[in-house]
């Protein structure tokens with residue numbers, strides 16, 4: 619797995635570390651001393667890192683299961699759909715550093731309030747958007763095109779919602795990271811068939827799929843598709 623290095627401070631923003639005999643991930647803490655979800659803080663090369671739990675975050679699960687060429691880099695712009703209380707958003711924020719920005723969309727008011735209080739208010743590179751991801755034209759604070767659309771909303775029409783957001787906000791050549799929860803789409807269908815059908819929709823919309831990664835055993839019947847917009 620690659621380490622992503624911050625150009626400024628020269629510290630790797632993403633590290634693979636050994637803990638309890640296993641490969642684990644950690645991100646350079648943008649807010650030293652602060653935890654988001656009870657994760658362990660460790661010191662490596664005189665810098666503080668936050669352990670990244672693959673059971674709590676599907677992006678960490680995908681990385682541990684072999685996601686290559688993570689398109690989230692220092693200084694980048696990410697549109698994140700389905701922020702929830704901000705577990706994964708906080709690690710994306712660490713990866714982007716002070717010079718990047720993550721626009722984080724969450725529709726549920728109670729969840730969004732916790733996200734605002736615990737994550738967005740403490741991290742200068744997180745812009746919260748309390749909106750329905752089905753209405754991307756309403757995101758007034760998205761001030762430019764983004765490099766990456768990340769979608770984890772567990773809805774039957776999650777792929778269509780992700781594509782709608784890409785058409786409006788993704789730059790040409792940008793990346794889509796889409797989490798597919800097979801049971802949100804069809805509880806009876808074989809998950810592999812669901813993943814294939816959702817992948818077909820993404821390709822038909824002008825994306826090239828680089829990887830499809832099943833997230834078992836961390837998340838049963840979930841997959842992540844990593845794709846690049848070629849149109």
Ligand SMILES: C[S@@+](CC[C@H](N)C(=O)[O-])C[C@H]1O[C@@H](n2cnc3c(N)ncnc32)[C@H](O)[C@@H]1O
Pocket residue numbers: 674675676699700701702703704705706707723724725726729749750751752770771772773
């Ligand atoms: C599976 S959780 C996301 C977990 C989060 N991505 C993480 O890793 O920390 C799905 C979230 O999507 C939100 N959501 C569902 N439909 C949505 C919509 N139409 N617009 C915005 N958010 C939505 C839900 O309220 C929920 O918080």
